[in-house]
């Protein structure tokens with residue numbers, strides 16, 4: 001399966017995906033293209049280092065969201081991308097991209113959705129006094145962080161936590177969850193029924209807990 005990863009930042013999730021493809025944990029899959037909207041995004045550097053085509057596509061150079069999305073779609077299609085992974089991509093996805101890759105766009109969010117969608121999810125969880133937070137990989141739909149949930153992992157929120165320490169604990173789980181969610185797609189084990197994602201057969205050792213890794217830390 002050919003993956004397209006869209007990232008604006010440090011690209012640690014991209015790295016987890018690259019590593020999982022290289023080690024065979026995501027079977028028969030490769031990152032075919034990395035796109036960033038920001039010059040200097042470390043994600044582009046990571047792509048270069050792995051020998052993956054990396055494209056800087058600044059959103060500011062396009063007159064509208066539709067025009068920008070169309071440019072993204074053209075590049076993804078040119079590279080034969082079948083599944084799009086948003087990994088810290090700080091742009092909202094519009095109908096042009098959604099229409100071209102319906103139910104084939106994933107996003108990772110640093111909270112247990114539907115709690116704390118949108119920006120500053122870690123800060124939101126701390127401010128709300130949540131005792132547990134985590135990460136969610138979900139299929140992207142028209143809303144902000146509202147699409148069907150594929151995998152979640154939970155982490156505790158400690159009294160001593162700052163935004164940085166909690167974000168770091170969550171990020172470690174993101175790096176486990178994203179490759180695993182992509183693996184499910186690659187193995188065609190995902191079916192989307194309304195708002196629910198069904199995993200056709202769970203891992204033999206995880207039949208009791210389903211697709212989500214257990215709470216850790």
Ligand code: GRF
Nearest residue numbers: 009010011012013088109110
């Ligand atoms: C992650 O926390 C992810 O959940 C959010 O953006 C961050 C990206 O981190 N959507 P990285 O660029 O993958 O290191």
